[in-house]
Amino acid sequence: MRLYTRTRWWVKVLAVFVLSRIVTTTIMLVFASRQQQNAWTPANPNYTDFATIWDGHWYYIIAMAGYPNVLPVTDDGHVGENAWAFMPVYPWLVRLLTELTLVPYDVVAVAVSVLAAAGTALVFYRLMLHVLGDPSRALFSVVLFCVAPLSPILQVAYAESLHLLLLTTSLLLVVQRRYEWLFPVVAVASLVRPTGLAFALFLVLHVAYRWWNRRREPFGRRELVTSASLALFSGVMGLAWLLIAWAVTGSLTAYTDTEMAWRAAYIGHQHLIPFTPWVQGANWWLGAPLGALLLLVAVVLFAWFMFTPWVKRIGVDLRLWVASYVIYLLAVFFPQSSTFRLLMPIFPVLGALAVPRSRLFRVSLVLLGIAGQIGWMYIGWWVDGADWTPP
Secondary structure (H helix, E strand, C coil): CHHHHHCCHHHHHHHHHHHHHHHHHHHHHHHHHCCCCCCCCCCCCCHHHHCCCCHHHHHHHHHHHCCCCCCCECCCCCECCCHHHCCCHHHHHHHHHHHHHCCCHHHHHHHHHHHHHHHHHHHHHHHHHHHHCCHHHHHHHHHHHHHCCCHHHHHCCCCHHHHHHHHHHHHHHHHCCCHHHHHHHHHHHCCCCCCHHHHHHHHHHHHHHHHHCCCCCCCCHHHHHHHHHHHHHHHHHHHHHHHHHHHHHCCCCHHHHHHHHHHHHHHCCCCCCCCCHHHHHHHHHHCCCHHHHHHHHHHHHHHHHCCCHHHHCCCHHHHHHHHHHHHHHHHHCCCCCCHHHHCHHHHHHHHHHCCCCCHHHHHHHHHHHHHHHHHHHHHHHCCCCCCCCCC
């Protein structure tokens, strides 16, 4: 016990991370050993081949060939699936490191994700320690992050790990009121995953809340100007990729048309109308009007959940982020098999589940997380014949 209490916090966090990666790697290797030949790999692929399928192949295309100047068009005249749906920072970083080290792309891609995930665990501990004020709860928050059902995504050739590192750093800087440091972080994060607009909404709500409560927490002119400027900057960065795609392809709607191509298989080719995709998706999956009704129930339950005592423990700022991101998803995303992955940025709510100290409760959560990893690998990652459930 004395050795544990004297161990530095970062050693504990990295120990949790390494142990969790052993569990997750074992699960992935078992699935890889049973993987049949598919569009990306031969039968029984090695780990890195298995970890670079699905969107990992799109990132490889971007790293090696860049983005198309001319948008591909389907037989019926609509924009088809193409690389503009994916942000450039992760694949270009992997390409740079590949050229510098002469290590194969797939190995570097996985290594970048794992190292970024380890960094996320470290920063997440500091974030949870700040809002929960308890090292034990902060560490268990990290445990939940590391064993979560979607944690296999932290060690594959996806941009999620890198984005979560930047997002967690951003949230820590916000709760520490170090706004000036956020500009470069927000700029890079917005070109890793498309969350700039969600973060801009969060900052607007954050500034409004601080102004409303300025008597309890002083909100000087310098902080007001810096944080408001940051919100505007995040909004601009949230639109930057759309403008870049326009500049390269000559089509103002290049990015949104590309994104819409992925949902055409479900609901056909349509224009993006904010806050309609989830209603369309709910009705597609469950039928009308049951789908829309259950969606309404889910939104109400989520709103109730955000005001429960456990969730309140993570603080107003993190709750505003979670709410902002969920609003963003409701506005633009079409629910399908990658929905669970796209919900990963709300992971700060894991701190709420770290509040109870019951050992049975905590062990149960860890076991459920590991079981969820197996379930997600089977449903989402493992390629089972004509698989239509991309992760």
